[in-house]
Amino acid sequence: MKKIGVIGAGLMGNGIAQTMAMSGKYVILQDITEEALLKARNKIEKSLGRLEKAGHINQERVTNTLSKITTTLEIEQACKESDLIIEAVPENLQLKRTIFEQLDRYAPTHAILATNTSELSVTSIAAVTNRADQVIGMHWFNPAPVMKLIEIVKGIDTSNETVKMIESISEEVGKETVLVKDTQGFVTTRALSAHMLECMRIYEEGVASLEDVDKAIRLGLNYPMGPLQLADYVGLDTMLYASEGLVEAYGDRFRPPQILRKLVEAGHFGVKTGRGFYSYE
Numbered sequence: 001m002k003k004i005g006v007i008g009a010g011l012m013g014n015g016i017a018q019t020m021a022m023s024g025k026y027v028i029l030q031d032i033t034e035e036a037l038l039k040a041r042n043k044i045e046k047s048l049g050r051l052e053k054a055g056h057i058n059q060e061r062v063t064n065t066l067s068k069i070t071t072t073l074e075i076e077q078a079c080k081e082s083d084l085i086i087e088a089v090p091e092n093l094q095l096k097r098t099i100f101e102q103l104d105r106y107a108p109t110h111a112i113l114a115t116n117t118s119e120l121s122v123t124s125i126a127a128v129t130n131r132a133d134q135v136i137g138m139h140w141f142n143p144a145p146v147m148k149l150i151e152i153v154k155g156i157d158t159s160n161e162t163v164k165m166i167e168s169i170s171e172e173v174g175k176e177t178v179l180v181k182d183t184q185g186f187v188t189t190r191a192l193s194a195h196m197l198e199c200m201r202i203y204e205e206g207v208a209s210l211e212d213v214d215k216a217i218r219l220g221l222n223y224p225m226g227p228l229q230l231a232d233y234v235g236l237d238t239m240l241y242a243s244e245g246l247v248e249a250y251g252d253r254f255r256p257p258q259i260l261r262k263l264v265e266a267g268h269f270g271v272k273t274g275r276g277f278y279s280y281e
């Protein structure tokens, strides 16, 4: 697999594009606005700069990586020569199904179509294509260039060959994998949601301040980030979208707390909008 199409250039799409390009893949990154593509390129440059400053890569690798990434507003363009297409648009089943219809139409017949969904049904997304055996969940973690895992989700019709190909390319780009069944929230989103939800409720009930809930989990349980800080980092909009599917599958235990709903209603999505649980302005 040499050419990778990435659909959606947001938080995850730009990190996935960067990771692939750093491993020598040619990447074509697609989004619906020039602004999103520009922002993505800036984020990639910043992230590469960080890695260079930390001594992990040299200037030549930065230049080389950037030269491997092109951008487009046309989904057909992102598909037509790609061996693997990774979708990273917002967490909405209908939107993803519409995108996959197009991926199936424009991608070469050999291409694998992967979704970065956090919890939606890979089987349902695959069902709109004529190549369900070549559709798979490839669930990355934020920040994609740094996090070590890819959670591979095998839909009902995903072939073993497709799983092997995705295991192989994940390893090639420096990631470890786990293989999971196509169930709502897989392993990681289900586990993370339960943890985050309880922490939000603890904060909402006034048991401790925002900072102290985060500090307790960070220092007491040795997590790299506090849960509310992590929620802002992931994006509160994405979390709320993800909660809808989890509530449908598992009921009230995943019902989002009022605080999350209100922040999203106010347009405070976390780091990406400058305000969430915390302020970043």
Ligand SMILES: CCCCCCCCCCCCCC(=O)CC(=O)SCCNC(=O)CCNC(=O)[C@H](O)C(C)(C)COP(=O)(O)OP(=O)(O)OC[C@H]1O[C@@H](n2cnc3c(N)ncnc32)[C@H](O)[C@@H]1OP(=O)(O)O
Binding pocket: 047, 048, 050, 051, 054, 056, 117, 118, 140, 141, 142, 143, 145, 146, 147, 188, 189, 192, 193, 194, 196, 197, 200, 224, 225, 230, 234, 238, 239, 240, 242, 243, 246, 254, 255, 256, 257, 260
């Ligand atoms: C509750 C509501 C209802 C229930 C529903 C909830 C649904 C929840 C659904 C969630 C759905 C979406 C999430 C998902 O699908 C999966 C995820 O991605 S979950 C999030 C996973 N990520 C984490 O948990 C991150 C945790 N944080 C960390 O690991 C670290 O804090 C982090 C690596 C981000 C930063 O490290 P830190 O030590 O804190 O800071 P440094 O600045 O020192 O960085 C360390 C190291 O890493 C390099 N680096 C960091 N970021 C980048 C980057 N973007 N690009 C390049 N490099 C980066 C940095 O340079 C440092 O390198 P050194 O070599 O150590 O210098």
Ligand SMILES: NC(=O)C1=CN([C@@H]2O[C@H](COP(=O)(O)OP(=O)(O)OC[C@H]3O[C@@H](n4cnc5c(N)ncnc54)[C@H](O)[C@@H]3O)[C@@H](O)[C@H]2O)C=CC1
Binding pocket: 007, 008, 009, 010, 011, 012, 013, 030, 031, 032, 033, 036, 087, 088, 089, 090, 091, 092, 099, 116, 117, 118, 119, 139, 140, 141, 142, 233, 234, 235, 238, 242
């Ligand atoms: N935020 C996170 O930490 C993680 C998110 N995910 C999943 O990755 C996917 C994307 O999430 P984020 O990158 O956080 O979202 P985001 O909101 O940062 O980015 C989504 C991007 O998709 C673009 N987009 C919207 N409609 C589109 C269309 N029709 N065609 C092409 N592009 C379109 C948007 O303009 C935006 O740039 C979701 O499924 C999410 O659940 C998975 C792992 C971690």
